[in-house]
Amino acid sequence: MTAETDQVASDVFVRTGAPLAVPPPVATTGVQGWLRRNLFSSISDCVLTVLFVTALALIISALVKFLVIDAVWSGTNRDACLPSDVRPEIGACWAFVRDRFAFFVYGSYPIDQRWRVDLFFVLLAIGTVWLLWLDAPRRDLAAAYLFVAVPIASFVLLHGWEAFGLRPVDTALWGGVLVTIVVASIGIVASLPIGIVLALGRRSQMPAVKVLSVAFIELVRGVPLITVLFMASVMLPLFVPASWSPDKLLRALVAVAMFSSAYMAEVVRAGLQAIPRGQYEAARALGLRYWPMMRLIVLPQALTATIPNIVNSYVALFKDTTLVFFVGIFDFLKTIEVARVDPNWATPVTSATGYAFAAMFYLIFCGLMSRYARGVERRLNVDRHD
């Protein structure tokens, strides 16, 4: 009798000796295993894989052909981008984007004052990177800088202040990326604190606070952003004296901030609801009052849990800023709209080029936001759980 049959035959078993280290079968690991498991695990999988790879190849090759291979990179007017006998097929007219690039970035901001916009971009970029870079030193200072210093400095810089020798620039002249960034930043910065207050108000035990919060959230959420914008820009002047009537851009900013706050409130509320009751009880039992409990225990967890949803709101908000062009504000998309019908650059490919450029701009910004959020999420998960 061998040792093995001994083991099987007996009801009592005690292992002796170390287990053998056997490598896994070749077909389940490495590139080959991955392909087999994910792309070719059944006949229908194979068919789908082939179909999608073919479709992707077609789309990507067409895009590359239009955006790169057939593209026109330089020129001073429409002639460069018109089909000719030499170049029967014309792709993207990047010469047009290069020619009008300053307009896309600054709108009609006075040319000799554009350094102020550049400085604003730099200040904002420094604050953003400082705050978002998780290992940066003194991130509390970064927050103070970004949420207090930068807004004040930006207002002085962009709007102008005679005392500092900065000539006032009417907001009607602002435009392009500048306006898009300003509207999006205000929406992003204002929506989180206001949204948190609204969400807490909605869950409050105090009836008045609760009713007001619910009314605000539901009213704003029940109306499309474009309506809120029209209300702010067209109807508000009807109700207040003309001398009172605030700046057009400011009205749009308030509308965007209100709108995004109402959505953010619902996102935060979902996060609050995910916090187990035991967390509140433990905080209470330790003697923490309402605000310390919320600030130290509940909100950090609720906001962390909803990072994907918060960023989702931000991405949506960033794209929604394009709607301000309906109330006559020159955001980035509006500058493209204006430039693409410029007779100087009228060619069959101008519009497509302009929109492709706009798409890339929004894609890059939104992509960066969601990538960053995913990085933060992964890092928090690694830190707190094994």
Place this chain on the structure above:
Amino acid sequence: MDQGTSQPATSTTPPEGPALAVEIGHVRKWFGEFLVLSDVSLNIRFGERVVICGPSGSGKSTLLRCINALEDYQQGRIVVDGKVLTRDLRRIDEVRREVGMVFQQFNLFPHLTVLENCTLAPIWVRKMPKSDAEHIAMHYLQRVKIPEQAQKYPGQLSGGQQQRVAIARALCMSPKIMMFDEPTSALDPEMVKEVLDTMVEVARDGTTMIVVTHEMGFARQVANRVVFMDGGQIIEINEPTAFFDHPRHERTKLFLGQILR
């Protein structure tokens, strides 16, 4: 028979000794239409260690949670450390500062490290400087024998370790009364002992303890009195040896028969 009123006065109050830590007088509490605490009276002196046991749904956890106002009550009177518990939030905060609580589910704060869990309340409630709070926290983490885990997050610890952190967290507030709500019920069997040992340690310091538990070995070893509750009432109160060896009420006998089998 109405248990609450027929108990002799000597069994709800120890005859002599230091001041009363907790005074519960004829408390009634309803969850909606359902009466969870029915005329409960119990006095606990400072330095006493009381174990409350009983079948699930008997109201023992609810009674505990009434003592630090995590639950309110509709009738009767609860006085903790000389302060009458009413709806007055300031008074409630005062009481909670002096009453530590350990939960069945630990309820550690998962986004804070073990050390931060322990220093949070001393810093924010007692307004203690951070370095002092950390010093005290390390002292108690040493007491519960996990100082080396101070920088970890609760999610990285075993259930037994988490519960010991929870005990340290409560002790860091130097509470006059420690309450434990079934502290070992959510633990894997091999971790129950380390938590009970920690609780015995706490008992040795002379801390006033109110413990809801089914660990009868612990009750025998540590308790001055054992309280048996059933159906929202206190059925029997006695010192542990007499309670376990000579239960007097039929329901106590039935209950002990079931859990000690």
